[in-house]
Each structure stands twice: as structure tokens, then as C-alpha cells.
Amino acid sequence: MTRRIPPGLIWVAPALLVLVTLSIYPLLYLVKVSLTDAHGLTLTHYARLFQDHLFSVAAMQTFLYAAVALAFEFFLGLALALLVDSLAHGRALVRVGLLAPMLLPPVVAAVIWRLIYNPEFGVLNGTLRQLGINTANLTWTSGRTTAMLSVILVDVWEWTPFLFLLLTAGLQAIPAEPLEAARVDGAGYWQTLRDVILPLLKPVILLALLLRSMDLLRIFDQIFLLTQGGPGSATETVSLYIYRTAFRFSNFGYAAAMSFVGLVITMLAARGLMRLMKVTA
Amino acid sequence: MRLLALSLVLLVGCSRPGSDKVLTIAVNAGVEGTALKTAAHEWGERHNTRIEVVELPYANLFEKESLDLQSRTGAYDVIMLDDPWFPKLVADLTALPRAPDPDFLASTLAVCRQSGTFSALPYVGNSQLFFYRKDLFDKYNLGAPDRWEKVLSSAKTIGGGEKMFGYVMRAAPGNPAVTDFMPLLWAFGGDIFDAQGKPNLTSPEAIEALRFMVELGKVSPPGYAGFNAAEVSAQLLQGTAAMSINWPAWIAAMDDPSKSKVVGKIEFAPMPAARQPGIAELGAWLLAVPAGSPHRDDAFDFIYWATDAAQMTQAALRGNPPTRRSVFQSGELIKKFRAFPAQLAALQAARPRPRTTQWNEIENAFGVSLSQANSGAATPDAAMQQANREIAAILARSK
Numbered sequence: 001m002t003r004r005i006p007p008g009l010i011w012v013a014p015a016l017l018v019l020v021t022l023s024i025y026p027l028l029y030l031v032k033v034s035l036t037d038a039h040g041l042t043l044t045h046y047a048r049l050f051q052d053h054l055f056s057v058a059a060m061q062t063f064l065y066a067a068v069a070l071a072f073e074f075f076l077g078l079a080l081a082l083l084v085d086s087l088a089h090g091r092a093l094v095r096v097g098l099l100a101p102m103l104l105p106p107v108v109a110a111v112i113w114r115l116i117y118n119p120e121f122g123v124l125n126g127t128l129r130q131l132g133i134n135t136a137n138l139t140w141t142s143g144r145t146t147a148m149l150s151v152i153l154v155d156v157w158e159w160t161p162f163l164f165l166l167l168t169a170g171l172q173a174i175p176a177e178p179l180e181a182a183r184v185d186g187a188g189y190w191q192t193l194r195d196v197i198l199p200l201l202k203p204v205i206l207l208a209l210l211l212r213s214m215d216l217l218r219i220f221d222q223i224f225l226l227t228q229g230g231p232g233s234a235t236e237t238v239s240l241y242i243y244r245t246a247f248r249f250s251n252f253g254y255a256a257a258m259s260f261v262g263l264v265i266t267m268l269a270a271r272g273l274m275r276l277m278k279v280t281a
Numbered sequence: 282m283r284l285l286a287l288s289l290v291l292l293v294g295c296s297r298p299g300s301d302k303v304l305t306i307a308v309n310a311g312v313e314g315t316a317l318k319t320a321a322h323e324w325g326e327r328h329n330t331r332i333e334v335v336e337l338p339y340a341n342l343f344e345k346e347s348l349d350l351q352s353r354t355g356a357y358d359v360i361m362l363d364d365p366w367f368p369k370l371v372a373d374l375t376a377l378p379r380a381p382d383p384d385f386l387a388s389t390l391a392v393c394r395q396s397g398t399f400s401a402l403p404y405v406g407n408s409q410l411f412f413y414r415k416d417l418f419d420k421y422n423l424g425a426p427d428r429w430e431k432v433l434s435s436a437k438t439i440g441g442g443e444k445m446f447g448y449v450m451r452a453a454p455g456n457p458a459v460t461d462f463m464p465l466l467w468a469f470g471g472d473i474f475d476a477q478g479k480p481n482l483t484s485p486e487a488i489e490a491l492r493f494m495v496e497l498g499k500v501s502p503p504g505y506a507g508f509n510a511a512e513v514s515a516q517l518l519q520g521t522a523a524m525s526i527n528w529p530a531w532i533a534a535m536d537d538p539s540k541s542k543v544v545g546k547i548e549f550a551p552m553p554a555a556r557q558p559g560i561a562e563l564g565a566w567l568l569a570v571p572a573g574s575p576h577r578d579d580a581f582d583f584i585y586w587a588t589d590a591a592q593m594t595q596a597a598l599r600g601n602p603p604t605r606r607s608v609f610q611s612g613e614l615i616k617k618f619r620a621f622p623a624q625l626a627a628l629q630a631a632r633p634r635p636r637t638t639q640w641n642e643i644e645n646a647f648g649v650s651l652s653q654a655n656s657g658a659a660t661p662d663a664a665m666q667q668a669n670r671e672i673a674a675i676l677a678r679s680k
Contacts, residue, residue: 054649118512119504120521142507144656230454231506232653247344249642250351250369 027263034256045257054233055241055258062237065152066216072156073212074205077163082193084164085171095168102161110225113154117141117226141227147234154222159215163208170204171197203277210273217266238262302330304579306359307346310338312530313405313566316599317361320587330579339363339456343641346370346571353573358580364392364565367401369638374400375570375577384590389565389604392633402588403604404596405566408631409464410623411559412517412535413524415548417443425548429468429493429555432524436500439523447500449513449522452655455648457509461526462651463562463634465490468555473635473647473672480672482647482665486556491654491661493555498655506656518542526552528564529602532620549620551627563631565604602628639679646671 034045049055084094101109116124117140125135137143140150174197182192198205220239223229229236229244238258246255306321308314318334325332335357337345343366349356350373362370377399381390389403413426417439426432436447451457466472471487474480481487498505502516514531516522520542534540535547552559568587570580586592593603597614602624608614609625618624634640650668653659659667 120502121515121519136503139504139507142504142656144506144658147507227507228454230649230652231452231656232454232658233649234656234658244645247347248340248645249639250347251642 030256030260033252034260037253045254046261048254049257049261054236055238057233058236058238058241061148061235062217062219062239065148065155065219065235065237066213069152069155069159069216070209070213072152073160073163074209076156076160077208078167078205080160080164081167081171082197084168095165098164099161101158102165104158106158106221107225109154109158110222113157113222114141114226117150141235142231144231144234147227147231151222151226151235154226155216155219159212163212166204166208166211167201170201170208173204174200206273206277210270210277213273214266214270217262217269302328302576302579303333304330304358304576304583305333305335305356306361306583307335307337307342307357308361309342309363309566310336312533312600313407314361316596316601317404317568317587319599320592320596321359321583324583324586328579328582349573350374350571353571355571355573355575357571358574358576359584360569360571361404362401362567362569364563364567365634365636365640365644367392367567368395368636368640370569371395371400373572375572375574375581376400377402378581381588384605384607385588386604386606386609386628388563388629388631388633392563392565392636393567401567401569402584403565404568404584404588404593404601406602406604406609406624406628407528407530407564407566408602408624408628409460409526409552409561409564410529410532410549410620410627411524411552412527412531412547412549414439414543414546416546417523418548425550426524426553427550427559429465429553432553433493433496433500436497436524440500443523445520446502446516446522447524448497449501449508449516449525450494450497450505451508451510451513451526452494452498452506452652453509453648454652455645458648458651458655459634459644460562460564462490462494463632464526464552464560465494465555467560467632468553468557469493470556473643478676480669480676482669482672488661488665490555491651491665494651495654495661506652517547529620529624530600532618533600549623551623551630561627561631563628563633565633604628639675642675643672646675 035041035043037044080098084091084098087094116122119125119135119139119142124140125138128135128138139146141147178196178200179192182196187195218239219237220243223235223237223240224243227235229240242255242258242262245251245258304321304325306317308317314336318336321332321334324330335345342361343363346357346360346362346366347370350370353373380399381393381402385403386406389406390399393399393401393403411426418425418435421435421438421442423435423438424431426435432448438447439445440447451461466487469486469490471484471490472481502522510528513522513525513527514534517525517527517531518534518541532549536544538544552561568584570577570584574580587596588604590605590607593605593608594611594614597603597608597618603609606625609621615621635643637643647668650659650664650671653667654661654664
């Protein structure tokens with residue numbers, strides 16, 4: 001008796017081939033490299049991870065960066081979406097203006113902000129001095145306490161439009177009837193927002209948080225161009241540390257181990273959010 | 282149709298030179314690379330060879346070259362490399378077919394050789410110089426900054442009397458901080474390694490050197506803990522800082538009216554002394570031929586030509602410090618470049634960074650600790666303890 005190949009398999013075979021070639025095989029190779037050193041198979045790279053103080057610092061700072069940036073981007077994006085949605089005229093024009101930072105390549109955005117942040121010659125401190133503010137201690141990306149906030153600000157400036165876009169689409173998909181019913185029942189704006197709009201927007205909110213948090217955990221461009229992880233290791237992140245370990249120190253095994261652990265953590269976080277989305281649906 | 286075919290043939294013919302010979306050169310994005318690019322195109326025209334130039338910033342240049350050499354892809358025929366990279370890359374370079382001639386300065390040849398075999402030629406004779414505002418030193422009757430203590434006191438005097446900072450330095454983590462710290466470390470009698478090759482940054486001399494660097498930071502612009510070469514040079518060019526360690530590549534800019542507000546006011550001196558005479562860090566750029574290059578004969582022909590006296594004179598006129606004594610002593614060039622005598626003296630006495638295959642990782646760990654001390658995140662003692670531990674761990678892992 002011959003087995004029939006499921007007809008659907010033939011149709012998905014090209015996509016499967018691409019997936020295996022570009023995702024599965026590189027992942028398996030990554031794991032292999034992470035378990036290998038000059039002497040053969042080993043777990044020393046993973047053992048080193050748990051003793052590596054700089055990796056711990058980088059991981060904590062990556063989570064801090066992601067959490068703070070995500071919070072700012074979400075609340076600002078939501079506020080802008082609600083505001084623009086309430087406009088009677090000019091919505092399209094305002095949307096285009098708000099999306100402009102997101103259209104810039106991340107490298108260009110980082111270079112622009114590097115110039116803005118220059119303590120002596122940058123426009124930020126220059127403007128503050130014009131307003132009579134003493135900028136002697138405002139060193140932004142060079143300051144131990146201000147460096148992390150400075151790079152977060154660049155990310156918020158650039159990627160809030162992304163959340164704004166997603167949440168705007170979500171708001172426009174909300175049917176008019178529940179809002180009308182709430183108005184008829186005498187609910188005010190904040191009550192409607194809390195009890196009608198936000199619950200209906202929840203799936204889109206979770207999707208936006210999921211997409212953005214995965215990007216934030218991988219952050220590299222801004223840090224590389226603005227601070228190189230400094231001053232000291234104040235803005236060191238996992239991606240930057242992996243890059244440096246692989247390409248400056250040529251330690252591919254340890255970089256692969258860090259990459260794999262980072263992948264597992266990101267997948268766990270994404271799975272948690274996706275479960276929340278399913279529960280909500 | 283025939284006309285179209287003929288046009289296509291002509292177009293294809295015009296877009297390619299009359300030869301299939303090609304030479305690919307990896308250069309640093311900067312003055313040094315610019316001079317080499319110009320020389321390479323000139324050589325290409327003479328030898329009917331197409332030159333492909335890959336120009337990359339410092340960090341990316343190392344990564345690309347390192348990957349190409351390790352995997353022997355043969356992507357590059359000639360590479361520019363900074364001298365500290367030499368120990369790591371030498372195993373994948375081709376030995377020179379003939380030894381360099383004695384006109385090259387000994388300090389620059391020393392970093393092109395391992396186990397007696399030369400595998401590179403020195404192209405850019407970079408060693409640090411001490412840049413200072415001579416006009417302000419004369420105004421306040423300060424003697425030349427020949428000692429670090431005098432540098433600090435002069436910085437305080439000038440900073441107090443003028444609307445500017447007395448000193449500026451590179452202290453961003455990694456290469457920038459280490460580069461500016463090494464002359465201080467050596468002047469105070471310290472070094473990264475002891476005579477047995479063990480990390481020695483917790484010595485009293487080394488800690489004192491870092492404490493002094495932090496003191497210099499107090500008369501430097503805010504945010505110096507994140508400064509690299511561009512920020513330091515901008516401060517000097519704009520006249521907002523009075524002194525700095527810097528590289529000869531910036532000399533031309535200091536006297537260029539289109540870039541500088543301090544034309545003719547900056548003087549170039551040897552490194553200040555402390556317990557020991559001042560020593561500049563060597564930063565020579567070398568030319569080498571990867572073992573995987575498919576055009577080795579042409580590549581060697583090019584690098585010997587590019588480093589001969591005539592070509593090196595041309596490169597010097599384009600802003601590259603030479604590595605040949607005869608070029609430094611050329612009357613024509615001394616008239617044009619007032620800093621040449623100081624550069625020659627500094628280069629002859631310059632010291633290279635420690636010759637180890639782990640230098641990149643060591644420099645990174647050391648640079649992070651230096652940056653932490655300068656940003657106030659760690660005391661000098663704690664920073665040096667941390668650096669010492671991490672360097673010891675790096676060396677242990679490499680065995």
C-alpha cells in the first residue's frame with residue numbers, strides 16, 4: 001500500500017525549504033559553535049556565561065532599556081493615537097508628520113542625535129544655555145547617570161510612531177456601536193476609554209507590545225553609534241557585547257553561547273505575551 | 282539593431298579598462314587611507330590594473346580583515362593594519378620576499394616582524410604628540426609643558442584665566458581611553474604587564490597614573506569620559522581647550538583656516554615626563570599581503586612601490602607622517618611641515634602597545650575600567666583592580 005504525500009505539503013515545500021535554509025540550519029549551526037572550542041565539544045562557554053559579570057550587567061541593562069523605552073513608547077503612542085483619532089480635520093497630515101522619525105534609517109537617527117547631544121556644540125545644550133540653564137553637568141551620552149536615558153530618548157523619538165500607527169489602526173477598527181451605547185448611557189470620556197476602548201483595543205496593544213519588545217531586546221544601532229556601551233559599561237547591552245566578542249575578539253564560541261541564551265529568553269518572553277493574547281481573545 | 286549591438290559593445294568596452302587585472306585594497310577611513318587610495322590609483326594606471334578600494338572605519342576594518350584572513354577568502358590583496366593588530370593577523374599574512382631597506386625607522390620596522398620574519402611594511406609613521414596652545418603659555422609665562430605636573434598646573438591657570446578648558450582627552454571605553462592613558466602610565470613608571478608577562482595594573486605607579494588622569498579630567502570639558510578623537514580635535518580646533526595628546530594626522534587641520542580657529546597657535550611637543558621620560562605611543566599603519574590573496578606578486582609590487590622614498594614623500598604631502606628617515610629629513614618637507622622634527626624625535630622613541638594576540642580583548646577590558654574611573658563609576662584603585670582581574674582572566678583563557 002503506497003502512502004500518499006499530503007497535497008498541502010507540496011505547496012508549502014518551497015516555504016519550508018527557505019525556513020530550513022535560512023532559520024533552522026543557522027540555528028543548529030549556532031548551537032554547534034556554542035558547544036565547540038579549539039579542543040572539541042565543551043560546555044565551557046555556557047559555564048563562563050554564569051560567571052561573566054559583564055554579561056549579567058549587559059543583560060540587566062538590556063531589560064531596563066527595553067522596559068523603560070517600551071513604557072514611554074506605549075503611553076506616548078496611545079496618547080497620540082487617541083488625540084489624532086479625535087481630530088475632526090487634518091488627521092492625515094498629522095499622521096504623516098508623526099511618522100517622519102520612523103522613516104529615517106536608525107543609523108541616520110543615531111548620528112543626528114549624537115550631534116544634538118554634544119555637550120559643547122550640540123543644539124540641545126545650546127538651547128538650554130539660551131534659556132539660562134546651567135549645562136555644565138549635562139553631558140547626556142557621556143554622563144554616568146544620563147547616558148542610558150539619553151539613548152532611550154532616541155529610541156522613543158524614533159519608534160513611538162510605530163506604536164502610534166498600530167494603535168491608530170486598532171482604534172479605527174473599533175465598531176461605533178459600543179461607543180455610541182456608552183455615550184447614550186451617560187459615560188464620560190475617561191470612563192469610555194477605560195471600560196470600552198481599552199478592552200476592545202487589548203489584542204492590538206498586546207501585539208504592539210510583543211513586536212516592539214522583541215526589537216528592543218535586540219537593540220544595537222543606537223548604542224553602537226551613540227555610546228559604544230559607555231561611559232564605562234553604563235549602556236552595555238547584550239547585542240553589543242555579542243558583537244564585540246565575535247568580531248573584535250574573534251571568540252565565536254562564546255558569542256554563539258550568548259546569542260543562544262538571548263534567543264531562548266526572547267522566545268520565553270514572546271511566548272508569555274502570546275499566551276496573554278490568546279487568553280484575551 | 283546592429284547599431285544597438287555596437288553601442289552595447291562600446292559601452293561594455295568603455296566601462297572596463299583594457300585589462301582584467303585587479304587589485305583589492307582595504308584601507309582605513311581617514312587621512313592615512315586617503316593617501317593610500319591616491320597612490321593605489323596611480324599605480325593601477327601605470328600597471329594597467331583596476332584598483333578596487335574598500336574603505337572602512339577603524340573598528341570595521343579590523344573585523345573585515347580578521348574574517349578574511351582567518352577564512353582565507355582572498356577578498357583583499359593588500360590590507361592596511363594598525364600595528365597592535367599585527368600579532369593576531371601575522372599567521373595569515375605572506376612573508377615579505379625581501380627585507381625592508383635600512384632607511385625605515387627602526388621603531389616602525391620592529392612592529393612589522395615576528396620571529397625574525399618581516400610580514401609587513403610600515404606606511405604611516407604615527408606616534409603621539411602633545412598639542413598645546415603656545416600663545417596662551419607665552420601669555421601666562423608658563424614654561425613648555427615638559428612634565429605632567431606642569432601640564433596640570435598650566436591647565437588650571439589657563440582654565441581659570443580664559444573662557445576655555447585647560448585640557449581635553451579621549452576617555453571613551455576601549456581604544457580611546459587606553460590610547461590617551463598609556464603615555465601617562467609609562468611616564469609614571471607603570472606598565473600593563475610586568476617582566477614576567479603578568480598584569481601589573483595594581484602597582485602603585487599604575488594607580489597613581491590613573492589618579493592623575495582623573496585629576497586632568499577635572500580641568501577637561503564635561504562629558505570627556507565619552508570623547509573620542511573627533512571630539513578632542515573639535516575642542517582644540519574651536520579654541521575651547523588648551524592641551525591634548527593627539528596624532529600627527531590632525532596637525533594639518535590645526536593650521537587650516539577653513540577648519541581651525543587657532544591657526545599657528547598650536548605647538549607640537551614630545552610627551553611630558555613624570556618619574557620617567559615622556560614616551561609616546563606608537564600607532565604605525567602597516568601594509569601587508571594576506572596569504573589568501575590571489576594576486577600576491579602584484580600586491581607586493583604595489584606595497585614596495587608605495588613605501589619607497591618618492592611615494593612616501595607624496596604621501597607626506599597628502600598628510601601622512603612618513604616612516605623613512607630620509608623623508609623626515611627632506612629640506613623641502615621640513616619647510617612645509619613645521620612639526621616634522623618633533624614627529625621624528627617622537628617616532629624614534631615611541632613605544633608600541635603590548636605585542637599579544639589578545640590585545641583587542643585586553644584593550645577593551647582595560648578601556649572599560651579606565652572609562653569607569655573617569656566617569657566616576659569606580660575609584661581609580663577599584664578600576665585598576667578590575668582591569669587587572671579581567672586581563673588575567675583573558676590571558677588564562679587564551680592558554
